[in-house]
Amino acid sequence: PVLGEMAGLRRGAATAVPAGTAGFGRPGRPQGRRQQELGKQRSAPRPGPRSKEKKKVNCKPKNQDEQEIPFRLREIMRSRQEMKNPISNKKRKKEAQAAFSKTLEKEAKGVEPDIAIPKFKQRKWESDRAYVRRMEQEAQHVLFLSKNQASRQPEVQAAPKKKSERKKAFQKRRLDKARQRKEEKAAERLEQELLQDTVKFGEVALQPPELTAKPRMSVSRDQPGKKSLMLKKLLSPGSMSQPLTTSLARQRIVAEERERAVNAYRALKRLQQQQQGTQSLQPPHLPPGKKPETQL
Numbered sequence: 001p002v003l004g005e006m007a008g009l010r011r012g013a014a015t016a017v018p019a020g021t022a023g024f025g026r027p028g029r030p031q032g033r034r035q036q037e038l039g040k041q042r043s044a045p046r047p048g049p050r051s052k053e054k055k056k057v058n059c060k061p062k063n064q065d066e067q068e069i070p071f072r073l074r075e076i077m078r079s080r081q082e083m084k085n086p087i088s089n090k091k092r093k094k095e096a097q098a099a100f101s102k103t104l105e106k107e108a109k110g111v112e113p114d115i116a117i118p119k120f121k122q123r124k125w126e127s128d129r130a131y132v133r134r135m136e137q138e139a140q141h142v143l144f145l146s147k148n149q150a151s152r153q154p155e156v157q158a159a160p161k162k163k164s165e166r167k168k169a170f171q172k173r174r175l176d177k178a179r180q181r182k183e184e185k186a187a188e189r190l191e192q193e194l195l196q197d198t199v200k201f202g203e204v205a206l207q208p209p210e211l212t213a214k215p216r217m218s219v220s221r222d223q224p225g226k227k228s229l230m231l232k233k234l235l236s237p238g239s240m241s242q243p244l245t246t247s248l249a250r251q252r253i254v255a256e257e258r259e260r261a262v263n264a265y266r267a268l269k270r271l272q273q274q275q276q277g278t279q280s281l282q283p284p285h286l287p288p289g290k291k292p293e294t295q296l
Contacts, residue, residue, distance in 0.1 A: 115145050 069077075118138045122131045212234050246254075 005273065115142060118142060 120131075120135050120138070122128075126134075
């Protein structure tokens with residue numbers, strides 16, 4: 001009877017196990033099919049936003065007559081427009097000033113701790129199990145950093161060094177030079193704008209322009225015939241000065257002086273003539289031992 005019961009158990013086990021299944025350690029064909037079916041079920045897309053179809057890259061235009069500008073070309077056009085537009089530089093300056101003010105505020109508040117305290121928030125489409133695992137990992141990381149952090153003594157740290165007077169003077173000179181260079185550039189730009197001549201359409205030049213401004217390093221030289229001489233003043237009409245009316249006493253004194261000068265000149269000429277006549281009558285002076293020649 002015992003052998004009969006064992007045979008019955010074996011038959012029941014054979015009927016319980018479906019036909020074609022492999023035993024332990026001997027894989028068969030139906031088991032491989034089952035694994036393939038499980039793999040297909042795992043690889044199937046999940047329901048939700050992730051199961052959306054991928055966006056098409058090569059999309060034909062909606063309207064065949066109108067075609068949009070390519071993205072790369074639009075980016076190039078926008079960058080060129082920003083380079084031409086000076087407002088972008090102002091925006092950059094404002095952003096730099098805002099960043100600098102933020103750093104000053106941080107310095108005023110004090111030195112922040114090196115290790116940032118994590119803030120946990122469950123992300124979208126994140127399961128509870130993954131959220132708990134991420135919190136544990138970040139907490140362990142913070143504990144590890146706090147244990148291995150070097151000991152600090154903020155009261156022992158030295159105060160920040162102040163700028164020396166020499167460095168302040170150097171920075172002041174540098175700023176003055178930069179401001180002077182900026183003013184010179186502005187003056188040159190203004191001069192170039194003034195030198196530009198706008199010519200209207202259809203305008204005709206009958207003669208070359210006259211240069212009224214003198215060069216900076218030129219020496220002023222007067223052209224011939226344009227000097228202001230005294231003779232020109234005398235010869236110019238209306239420049240003849242009228243003689244002044246003198247009194248009778250002054251006229252009498254001038255006449256007497258003129259007559260006295262004329263008489264003195266005449267007496268001097270008469271004396272010179274007499275001396276020349278006496279010299280011509282006297283014989284010439286001969287050296288000793290020489291006789292005068294006789295004239296026939």
